[in-house]
Amino acid sequence: MPSVKSRREQYSQATKAALIEAATRRFAEHGFAGTSLEDVAADIQATRGAVYHHFANKTSLFQAVFDELETEMMRQVTESRATVADPWQSAFAAMEKFLDRCCDPVYGRLVWQEAPIALGWGQWQECEEKYAYGFVEQTLAELIDNGALRPLPLEPAARVTFHILGTAGMALAEASEEDKPKVRAEYAEVIGNLINGIRA
């Protein structure tokens, strides 16, 4: 595998990236069912042939869009957690960043509304688990290690936390733009109440 790519390969990767970007916009604006691959291809002056060359099918294209969004989200969240030293503070910073991302119309709609449709519930659940669950569990484990959290069974606690965050994400994604601050505060309060119950 040569570290310096050939021109052909550069072009190819560029069109693939462009397809993902165009698909992101289209899916975010018209939903999964509402966008045709024809339109996506046309957006980058190509045809559906290009799409089917790079991706197995429509779902596969969506999966690529989804993966990119989730990877970027995890990067930002991980970064936020790392910028603060205090365990509590860093955990909250991570949560705040996550809620921020869910307020973004593109991320919110694609990950929390379209993804279950496009990928099917089962696969969507698996993906969510893959990206976020480990992070949640690890964060909780650190809190317990540091004595910031009562030492409760890790797996159930992580699972409930994971679910609540998911609910918040969905609620934010489905909320209208002007309702988002309110919904966010609402869930911040709920999560706060829950956490106070299990604080060390």
Place this chain on the structure above:
Amino acid sequence: MPSVKSRREQYSQATKAALIEAATRRFAEHGFAGTSLEDVAADIQATRGAVYHHFANKTSLFQAVFDELETEMMRQVTESRATVADPWQSAFAAMEKFLDRCCDPVYGRLVWQEAPIALGWGQWQECEEKYAYGFVEQTLAELIDNGALRPLPLEPAARVTFHILGTAGMALAEASEEDKPKVRAEYAEVIGNLINGIRA
């Protein structure tokens, strides 16, 4: 409007009901996108013409299925609440019945998984609100009136409760058959914790 229906009208209503029943089975088994109106019609020895005579389109047929499921659910839940005198007991009885219903594969899949796809998130949300939110608010109001619940702002409390119940419904719908008892217990615990925080 004659109280005794003509034979014609009886036949017509019978086929409409049969269509809804067949659609319920098909949608529950293969999902909204995965069932064709052709198959639904064939199930009752008719053609798609019959479907389009009784319903404006595929979504409209699903809406009819959805309405029937939700109406029946509300009937059962209301009945459960009415069978017990004590406010706490009756509220819990209603919740238990709701969770029961969500464990039913047909209700769970159609209402919590397929409906957002078929109706779109906005309309689905509205429908859910129409059927269940009033009930939740009313139940909470009674609990507060009876002094069983701390007198907190009704609307936010009802909204959070509503959301948590929705999450539970989704989680149950998406859980595998053998996981359902565990998931149900998990959410019962979460809801229990939340309620303990706001008990009078």
Place this chain on the structure above:
DNA sequence: TCTGAAACATACACTGCGTATGTCGTATAC
């Protein structure tokens, strides 16, 4: 320079929705 393969484009089959039109039986008006 020649060849093979990658990167697309073109063409086609197929499914499934919605609509327009046809047909048959039944209720109603006269």
Place this chain on the structure above:
DNA sequence: GTATACGACATACGCAGTGTATGTTTCAGA
């Protein structure tokens, strides 16, 4: 009692959109 209108479907068609099969071009390596 017969004519007529209307309701309850069936039939036929257009159309969009996915997936697939088959070109065509362009670059990279021998």
